[in-house]
Amino acid sequence: MNNDKKLATRLSHLGRNPKQHEGFVNPPSQRGSTVILDSAEDLYSDKKSYGLEGTSTHDFLTDALNGIMDANGTILCPSGLSAITTTLLAFIKGGDHILITDSIYGPTRRFCSSVLKGFGVEAEYYDPRIGADIEKLIRPNTKLIFLESPGSLTLEIQDIPAIVNVAQKHNILTAIDDTWSAGVYFKPLNVGVDISIQALTKYQGGHSDVLLGSVSVKRDDLFKKLKETHRDLGIGVAAEEAWLCLRGLKTMILRMNHQDKVARKIASWLEKQDIVAEVIHPALPTSPDYEIWKRDFTGAGGLFSIILKDLSDAQINKMLNAYELFSLGFSWGGYESLVINCAPQLATRKDPKWTNKTALIRYSIGLEDEDDLIADLERGFAAIK
Ligand SMILES: Cc1ncc(COP(=O)(O)O)c(C=O)c1O
Numbered sequence: 001m002n003n004d005k006k007l008a009t010r011l012s013h014l015g016r017n018p019k020q021h022e023g024f025v026n027p028p029s030q031r032g033s034t035v036i037l038d039s040a041e042d043l044y045s046d047k048k049s050y051g052l053e054g055t056s057t058h059d060f061l062t063d064a065l066n067g068i069m070d071a072n073g074t075i076l077c078p079s080g081l082s083a084i085t086t087t088l089l090a091f092i093k094g095g096d097h098i099l100i101t102d103s104i105y106g107p108t109r110r111f112c113s114s115v116l117k118g119f120g121v122e123a124e125y126y127d128p129r130i131g132a133d134i135e136k137l138i139r140p141n142t143k144l145i146f147l148e149s150p151g152s153l154t155l156e157i158q159d160i161p162a163i164v165n166v167a168q169k170h171n172i173l174t175a176i177d178d179t180w181s182a183g184v185y186f187k188p189l190n191v192g193v194d195i196s197i198q199a200l201t202k203y204q205g206g207h208s209d210v211l212l213g214s215v216s217v218k219r220d221d222l223f224k225k226l227k228e229t230h231r232d233l234g235i236g237v238a239a240e241e242a243w244l245c246l247r248g249l250k251t252m253i254l255r256m257n258h259q260d261k262v263a264r265k266i267a268s269w270l271e272k273q274d275i276v277a278e279v280i281h282p283a284l285p286t287s288p289d290y291e292i293w294k295r296d297f298t299g300a301g302g303l304f305s306i307i308l309k310d311l312s313d314a315q316i317n318k319m320l321n322a323y324e325l326f327s328l329g330f331s332w333g334g335y336e337s338l339v340i341n342c343a344p345q346l347a348t349r350k351d352p353k354w355t356n357k358t359a360l361i362r363y364s365i366g367l368e369d370e371d372d373l374i375a376d377l378e379r380g381f382a383a384i385k
Pocket of ligand 1: 078079080081082105148152173177179200201211212213330332356
């Protein structure tokens with residue numbers, strides 16, 4: 001479908017072709033390992049010949065994701081984390097230096113300090129708000145700059161155009177974990193980022209029952225390399241997961257816009273609570289990142305954090321245990337509201353601000369009624385008064 005239509009319209013039509021499947025609106029969940037070929041000549045041709053290359057269900061999903069991200073090629077991976085690791089394995093080799101935002105998703109950092117370090121790759125962590133000063137960190141062997149904006153716990157917004165500008169000048173690849181915006185509120189590939197990664201597990205799946213990731217690019221050479229690495233790693237995706245994700249895409253914008261509206265309302269309410277030292281939400285005018293967020297993003301979704309005034313671990317646990325609606329769970333972007341205490345996850349940050357055991361609580365706003373959610377937050381505060 002043409003890109004001249006609004007995304008909400010395109011999402012209703014992307015990723016399906018009723019003529020291809022008996023007129024039914026949606027494509028079937030086509031499972032499969034073996035593909036029966038028509039002739040001996042086809043055996044070693046460029047025709048699809050094995051299930052790891054994906055079935056029509058996967059193709060519908062990658063087409064839809066290309067449409068959302070304005071990409072020319074997308075690969076699917078069995079999780080968001082495997083989309084990240086596949087990207088790193090595709091473009092980095094021993095002896096390379098890579099620059100990674102200090103606000104990166106924890107398991108990405110773990111992969112760098114375990115697997116990539118073992119391969120002789122040096123990962124250096126930079127301040128997410130570094131902007132054009134990233135140029136000072138570039139070395140002759142710097143191959144990739146990895147971004148995540150905002151970080152999924154501490155939510156710093158990066159000046160992506162400034163970083164891309166430096167990267168392009170030095171011929172360095174840029175990759176972004178864009179899960180927070182889902183490719184809906186920000187289009188990394190359209191501002192010159194080379195590689196856009198999604199944990200489709202979050203907003204695209206939307207119902208907390210899918211594990212899936214994707215990597216999207218505009219450039220053909222990058223797509224070719226990604227496909228080769230994906231093939232070499234043998235990481236197929238179950239058709240059921242792709243099908244559930246296609247289903248989730250249809251309502252993604254509605255869900256995200258609603259979660260965005262309610263999250264901003266709740267975040268503003270939290271700013272007025274005595275016990276809250278800081279609300280970290282880039283779309284609040286009080287945020288230090290507000291201007292850059294407003295310049296680059298069209299919305300915010302349902303994820304934000306707060307820092308509480310001095311509270312013991314026992315008090316924090318008491319507050320979290322008092323919630324009836326906010327469930328304790330490590331994901332986000334689903335229809336149900338979630339909460340976690342992030343402090344233990346901040347231990348590996350380079351910036352001492354975060355390692356000094358900050359009482360950082362992250363909320364993912366679901367689809368419950370906003371007044372009920374605020375009452376639940378009040379219940380948590382009352383438990384520790
Ligand atoms: C920012 C971010 N990127 C990537 C991932 C990984 O996604 P998955 O759980 O599908 O591996 C997550 C999961 O929490 C995440 O928060």
